[in-house]
Amino acid sequence: MRIAVVGGTGVLGRAVVAQLAERRHDVRVLSRSAPAPAALGASHHRVDVVTGDGLRDALGCVDAVVDATNTAGSGRKAAPVLVDGCRHLLDAEAAEGVEHHLAISIVGIDAVPFSYYRTKLAQEAVVEQGPVAWSLVRATQFHQLLDLVFTTTAPAWILPAMSFPLAPVDPRFLAQVLADGVEAGARGRLPAVAGPTAQPLDELARAWGQARARRTLRVKLPLKGAVRRALAAGALVPDDEAVRGGPGFEAWLREHPGRQLSVARART
Ligand SMILES: NC(=O)c1ccc[n+]([C@@H]2O[C@H](COP(=O)([O-])OP(=O)(O)OC[C@H]3O[C@@H](n4cnc5c(N)ncnc54)[C@H](OP(=O)(O)O)[C@@H]3O)[C@@H](O)[C@H]2O)c1
Known part of the structure; x- marks a missing residue:
């Protein structure tokens, strides 16, 4: 294909x-x-989903599209890429005769009132109501996201810690499921994808601190109201129908040692 x-x-x-x-x-x-470096065996096409530049040319003779675009920032900042960009992409796909659009979303976005999640919900609606036959997979947080969060806060000697559960996943495992999904053709909503186990954020933070040899204080996040209740109820962990697999967070950390502090500094 x-x-x-x-x-x-x-x-x-x-x-x-x-x-x-x-x-x-x-x-x-x-x-x-x-x-x-250039991805092995793949050609690169310069496009911008926000303006639509390059999309029609890049999608000529394409059978299926996997939309893995993303952008940093809050929901409002992300909307031009995730929502308007998705619309431009689907219009270009329809014009070029693409048969299948595979979208990626996030477990729990309808339960946790984060602004980025509201934008992901809007993106899902654009796909569902769009002109191209579609599939949609919700996934849990990637190991890289947790690593980034902990790496960002650790220089201030703190790690965010709470008891709400997460089931982070290795994107390589998600990619296998998505590749199966592309090959199977458009089938609407597919089972969610998660890592092998659900663990409290606190445990994940402790595992990160040990793997990276960082001495830190684990500090409770100041979450309130509906966000706190949804997270505590396990909104970011999918139901039993989910496809689970790939290395867990600790195994992933062993495989990705990252930059470690000297032992002397870690012990201060
Ligand atoms: N990160 C997580 O933990 C997580 C968990 C579950 C689901 N997801 C979902 O997975 C998807 C991918 O996330 P990710 O974390 O892998 O993203 P990422 O690493 O931030 O990559 C974003 C990609 O989008 C491209 N992009 C950004 N703006 C663009 C534009 N205007 N036109 C064309 N391409 C553009 C970027 O390339 P250029 O900047 O060069 O254009 C890059 O290739 C998203 O839908 C996200 O919501 C993420």
Whole structure:
């Protein structure tokens, strides 16, 4: 199949491109900047989903699209890429005769009132009401996201810690499920994808601190109201129907040692 991975240079996109290339599909990577190094066996096409530039050319003769675009920031800042960009993408797909659009979303977005999650819900609605046959997979947080959060707060000697559960997933495992989904054709909402186990954020923070040899204080996040209640009720962990697998967070940390402090500094 000829498959375009929009956002194919991102954390998830790179894993999807690698998985599809391994399965011998003809893969196109679509993004604003070229990947470095160029993804093996995949061609790069410069596009911008916000303006629509390059989309029609890049999608000619493509059978299916995996949308792995994303952008940093709050929901309002993310909307031009995730919502308007998704609309532009679907219009270009329809014009070029693409048969299947595979969307990626997040477990629990209808329960936790984060502004980014509201934007993801709006993106889901655009896909469901759009002009192209679709599939949609919700996934849990990627290991890289937790690593980034902890890496960001650790220099101030703190790690965010609370007892609400998360089931972080390795994007390489998600990429396998997504590749199966692309090959199977448009089937609407598919089971959610999660890592092998659900653990309290506090335990994940402790595992990170040990793996990275960082002495820190674990500090409770000042969450209130509906957000706190939803997280405490396990909104970010999917139901029993979910597909679970890949390495858990601790195994992933062992595989990705990262930059460690000297033991002397870690002990102060
Ligand atoms: N991160 C998580 O923990 C997590 C968990 C569950 C689901 N998800 C979902 O998974 C998807 C991918 O997330 P990610 O964390 O892998 O994203 P990411 O690493 O931030 O990558 C974003 C990709 O989007 C591209 N992009 C951004 N703006 C663009 C534009 N205007 N036009 C074209 N391409 C653009 C980027 O390339 P350029 O900047 O070069 O254009 C990059 O390839 C998102 O839908 C996200 O909501 C993420």
